[in-house]
Amino acid sequence: MFKKGFTGTQKTKLKSSVQRALRTKITDQFPLLTPHIDELIPKKSQLDLIKAPDRISLYALGTDILFFQHHDDALFPHLRVVHRFPQCFPTLQIDRGAIRFVLSGAQLMCPGLTSPGARLPEREREVKAGTVVAIGAEGKGEACMVGLLKMDTEAIKSVNKGVGVETVHYLGDGLWRLDVD
Amino acid sequence: MADNNNNEEAGAAAPQEPQARIVLYCGVCTLPPEYCEFGSSAKKCKEWLEENHPDLVASVYNTEAVEAAMSHLTVDALARAEKAEQAAEKKAIKETAKAERELAKKLSSKIVLKRVERAKRKHVIVVTGLEAFGLDLKKVAKDFGKKFACGSSVTKGAAAGQDEIVVQGDLSDDILEYIEEKYPEVPVDNIEQVEEKKKKKSEGP
Numbered sequence: 001m002f003k004k005g006f007t008g009t010q011k012t013k014l015k016s017s018v019q020r021a022l023r024t025k026i027t028d029q030f031p032l033l034t035p036h037i038d039e040l041i042p043k044k045s046q047l048d049l050i051k052a053p054d055r056i057s058l059y060a061l062g063t064d065i066l067f068f069q070h071h072d073d074a075l076f077p078h079l080r081v082v083h084r085f086p087q088c089f090p091t092l093q094i095d096r097g098a099i100r101f102v103l104s105g106a107q108l109m110c111p112g113l114t115s116p117g118a119r120l121p122e123r124e125r126e127v128k129a130g131t132v133v134a135i136g137a138e139g140k141g142e143a144c145m146v147g148l149l150k151m152d153t154e155a156i157k158s159v160n161k162g163v164g165v166e167t168v169h170y171l172g173d174g175l176w177r178l179d180v181d
Numbered sequence: 182m183a184d185n186n187n188n189e190e191a192g193a194a195a196p197q198e199p200q201a202r203i204v205l206y207c208g209v210c211t212l213p214p215e216y217c218e219f220g221s222s223a224k225k226c227k228e229w230l231e232e233n234h235p236d237l238v239a240s241v242y243n244t245e246a247v248e249a250a251m252s253h254l255t256v257d258a259l260a261r262a263e264k265a266e267q268a269a270e271k272k273a274i275k276e277t278a279k280a281e282r283e284l285a286k287k288l289s290s291k292i293v294l295k296r297v298e299r300a301k302r303k304h305v306i307v308v309t310g311l312e313a314f315g316l317d318l319k320k321v322a323k324d325f326g327k328k329f330a331c332g333s334s335v336t337k338g339a340a341a342g343q344d345e346i347v348v349q350g351d352l353s354d355d356i357l358e359y360i361e362e363k364y365p366e367v368p369v370d371n372i373e374q375v376e377e378k379k380k381k382k383s384e385g386p
Contacts, residue, residue: 007317039201083213084201097262100269103219142204142213171212172220 001070001167002174003105006053011180014047014059022047022059022075026067029075029132032088040066040081050180063180068169074132074148076168079176082134082143089134089143090127092153092165093119096138102145103172108135108165110156120153127153133165145170208233214241219269221276287313292360292367294353296376304351309343311360314367322346328359 014022023041027034041047041061050058050065058068065078082089094102095117102108113120117138121127129152135145147165156164169175204213209229210220214237217226231238290313297305308325312318318335325348326333332349348356353374361369 036201080204083204086202097258097265099216100219100265103216140213140215142215144216171216172210176211 001054001056002169002176005174005177007178011048011050011060014049019047022067026075030077030088033085036085036088040085052175058175058178060180065175065178065180068175074130076132076146076148077134079143079146079169079171082146086134086143090121090131091134091136091143092121092127093117093136093138099137099140099144102135102137102167102170105167105170105173107163107167108145108147110151110160110162110164113156113164114160120157123154129155132168135165205234205237217241221273222280223273224277288368288371290314290371292372294356294372294374296351296353296374298377306348306350306353306356308346308348308356311346311367312344314364316364318344318346322348324363325356325359329355 019041023037026041027037033040045061047066048060048062050060052058052068055071056068058065060066064080066081067075067077069075077089092113094108094112095115097115098108098112098118101112112118119136127133127149129149131149133147133149134143135147136143145165145167146169147167150163150166151159206212207214207217207226207229209226210217210222212220214226214230214234217223217230220226227238227242230241290310292308292310295307295309297307299305311321322333322335325331325346329348329350329352331352334347336345336347338344357369357372357374360367360372
């Protein structure tokens with residue numbers, strides 16, 4: 001989504017009603033984030049909306065982008081948010097060999113998620129397709145990518161072929177490097 | 182400090198009260214330091230970390246863990262990994278060379294403030310060469326207009342395909358001063374003031 005760099009156009013203040021709706025949407029989508037929402041978006045704060053190409057909206061607080069979404073799709077957290085609250089997002093882990101490809105923006109293939117160095121949630125805590133997930137990496141503490149799960153995690157284990165997670169935002173991409181002034 | 186690192190590495194072991202973790206980012210490539218090795222400026226990143234956070238170097242550049250991870254790969258995969266590693270190295274060298282070239286270009290590129298006569302005793306200043314310093318011409322033009330209360334516009338591909346800013350008013354010296362003050366990344370010595378002579382006037386004494 002952000003493989004190419006881009007320059008954000010104008011920044012507009014978010015209406016308070018829209019901001020309230022956004023808050024509920026965030027807590028709906030990431031229930032684990034509910035206890036921290038006041039820390040992430042303080043009650044009296046003023047969020048900004050930055051419009052990016054291809055109908056992508058970025059929601060920023062001051063100079064930090066917190067969330068972004070395409071048109072009216074699911075909200076994705078910025079990686080810095082994931083780094084701050086890693087326990088609030090469902091996380092998968094990839095093996096070491098896949099890191100390089102992820103950091104150059106490749107789609108995440110199943111074998112990178114099923115090899116010995118990788119980790120998927122157990123059967124009872126299966127994550128369904130269409131969920132927004134954070135991707136960690138073998139031997140690393142921080143997440144390196146935010147993506148959209150394309151297959152149920154159980155299906156990834158059994159099929160083990162094709163695209164498992166669609167890359168949306170990764171370390172060092174256009175959004176990561178975007179400078180908000 | 183060492184204990185803190187361990188907490189940071191463990192991720193979930195963050196303290197309970199102010200919940201957000203503070204993550205350190207590399208000053209060179211802006212990634213978390215543990216991902217520096219995959220960037221194009223790995224060497225510089227390491228130097229930066231050694232200088233600014235010497236206590237972290239050992240945990241981030243932990244070769245033992247890497248080797249342990251490599252050991253459970255098959256021979257075939259190992260060979261492939263090595264190949265990829267080499268390719269990445271080559272790429273890194275290329276990138277650094279490119280960055281150096283760009284820097285050299287930046288240092289050698291000139292900014293020209295040209296004074297052009299429009300009507301009798303009326304002048305405009307044509308500024309060229311600012312884009313080499315990564316400045317957004319449109320924004321700069323707007324700033325000039327605001328600062329000097331005059332018309333200021335960007336002409337795309339005017340002379341020799343170069344974009345230029347046209348400032349209406351005889352402001353050559355003021356612009357020079359303003360650039361010097363507002364954009365410290367532009368070396369002052371590279372700014373040149375010239376005057377376009379009318380064709381009628383002949384050169385020389």
